[in-house]
Amino acid sequence: MTTSTPARLQVRGKAVISKKVERSQAVLDAIQNLQERRELCDFEVRVGAKILTVHRFVLQISSEYFRTMLQTDMVEATQGYVEMKDMDEKSVVSCVRFLYTGEIDVELDNIHHLLNAANLMQLEEVKSICYEYCISEMNVENCIDILALSKQFLYKESSKEVVNFILRNLSKVIDTTVFNELEKEDLDSVINCNTKSSNHTVLWVAVSRWISGDEASRSHHTLSFLNLINEFEVDCLFDLVITNRHVLASKECTALVARSLFDVTKEKKECVEARLNVCNFILLKQWTEIYRSVFDTTTFNEVLFS
Template identity: 30%
Template sequence: MASLVLTDSSQLTADGLEKIDSVWGWSSPPLRLHLVHPRSRMGEMVIGERPPSPARLPHTSEKHPRVTLGELNVLRRHRELCDVVLNVGSRKIFAHRVILSACSPYFRAMFTGELAESRQTEVTIRDIDEVAMDLLIDFCYTSHIVVEEANVQTLLPAACLLQLAEIQDICCEFLKRQLDPSNCLGIRAFADTHSCRELLRIADKFTQHNFQEVMESEEFLLLPVSQLVDIISSDELNVRSEEQVFSAVMLWVKYNVSERRQHLAQVLQHVRLPLLSPKFLVGTVGSDLLVRSDEACRDLVDEAKNYLLLPQERPLMQGPRTRPRKPTRRGEVLFAVGGWCSGDAIASVERFDPQSSDWKMVAPMSKRRCGVGVAVLNDLLYAVGGHDGQSYLNSIERYDPQTNQWSCDVAPTTSCRTSVGVAVLDGFLYAVGGQDGVQCLNHVERYDPKENKWSKVAPMTTRRLGVAVAVLGGFLYAIGGSDGQCPLNTVERYDPRQNKWSPVSPMSTRRKHLGCAVFNNLIYAVGGRDDCMELSSAERYNPHANTWSPIVAMTSRRSGVGLAVVNGQLYAVGGFDGTAYLKTIEVYDTDQNQWRLCGAMNYRRLGGGVGVMRAPQTENYFW
């Protein structure tokens, strides 16, 4: 009897490389099905061989754990088979030891060790809010909880006590989303008290980035001296000038002069007085009565005066107070969208924050999409067309980072397209080339978000699938790709004022499924595939000279690679190296003229799209 064997691997064999995948236009379908025929027919046995296995139907129920947990909760509500009562405040909470022990390391240690509580039918738990405890026990039985402003300050410490890490994380996530200049210092202190390191880090970053507003809040005036020093000593404090830091310090001191004037010198040493203007240093700082009345403060002012008056001596006077602050520039984050992974098109989306070097999953698209075109328009991320593993798509989705949701209320393109190039020019979203399953396309259309409508513009002079697109100097460039027969090195650009495409200088290498991005006013083209192999080479185009010049190759061969500029750095994301699908990323170091690996995505992605967005104001880019 024939059996069906499913092989799913990121590694590809030589026979797979010989087959052209109709979706991609490059070799190697990653999912292979083989029929394996045993040496005997039905009813026969070959001596020395095991008999064939009987027919089997393995089954794992998704409904069973949900229903079982629901029935356990019904038992608890009816106080049936309960073997422990928790006395918390004025409440008696009936429960089952085995459920509590399975959910909470705290209860497991209590009920399975030698503690007296392990033998008691009623256990009193002190120093925990009774409403919070009720919510957490409910969660143990239902897997559902609602964190809100009214309960987060009692839920978090209760979850810490019971060692419910998932609830701790969701409380911290809730507080991250509530960060505001008026409350970030209180959230920071709360995180510090409960050892929530990630929340503490993010609250610190938020405070530094929004210091000009934070210093005007009441929370700032109530800070203990140690926390004030922590904040103003940071190199990443975001201020227009050091004058703001001095003003903030004096506001804090004068809020309670009788108690705080003793701390003035301790705090003032973290204000970078040598970086002040001479006029402000002498006229404002030096003339302040509190500063003049403190010898240590006067010494700090004199140090700053010497630095300003003796420029030839400055190399010998360098120190923490002469180092300019370097606030983190407003954050941009990179999104990797869809692609091909583990034998199929995928809908998953993940976000890369260069500040933390973390990849985190966000809401997936409603459809699986490989060969998807991705671009950002009006702070929304658009995913255009692609292939879902079975059919070519003309549907569009867009992602709102404020809500972490995708919507499908965007008008579809007039043609189905995969391996399509997408870019934004003058407030319009352009879809360029690709293939529709019948032919390679030269069609170009653009989307007007105000009208929610696509309209055709002049077609390219060449049909192109796997084309890369870029916008520079008011022109839309279509770079490389394949005409359906072979890879291209030709490049053409579209002038929206004349509705016309014109050729420009070709690349030195034929490339399809390449990555491209505009970096320092040059167009970079990296990776892709030529007539016979995946490429690691890279080149860049100077529009003023109309010339391409090579740059150093990437560390890996990459076709189906994404290329994007994030916070002033050029990143190459994922792709296919000829043998394996990649989840690694690398960044180009312009000073060293070299690429270096810098982490990996959660998913391998071939032919996924990439987009760069500013972070939502609600979280101010520190997710």
């Protein structure tokens, strides 16, 4: 029997075809499945009653916190587990899950614990997600809490954004139950963000209300707030400032307010004249006598006795 030799297939040409198949999601899913089945796991994250079996390499490539821990002679690397003490169990579990899935659930009720865990593990992506969520959900009721979170866990830029929100909505924020919890330095930041178009009356009302929230420890800040606000509309000076008991109780404060009043420009002259009455006339006359050696009260006296 004669057998035939198969014809040889000849392919001519110099072209090289290179094709890349996207595998990143498939690999991520495979690693996640390994973790769920507890296969090839070589480390444990212990928090509360939970023991999470994980892969060292996943922790190391995703978190500087774990990379430092596992690539050095720290005790956790030797013993094969880390105990996350004084941490919220649900938040730690969520952060570890994020290392495998890239997904995380954020809500206002858990965001403080979540940020605490993400901050410890140095998970900047989780912190960025939390920041975006905070800004999207911010309102007059929670903006002060969000400012506290921003200062503790997030970024300088986020604090600025929250401060600007508070300034834009200050007339409503001061009516909330949490306004009194605002830190002095934060109220300073709000006032420092004010512009010439800002409502100085609202700023002063905010200051007065904040001081009244704890007069014993806050009244001494009156002078610094006066310096920050700096320029007052005439109506605000007459309606709120010169009658404020914290201002009247301080020689430094009255001197500062008096200087502002005595600096009467042509534009302000008519406004001052319109606001004079029997009660404030007596007070202002006393001030002109007290401060005549300090400030030029000539123009203001002309207003008083015109």
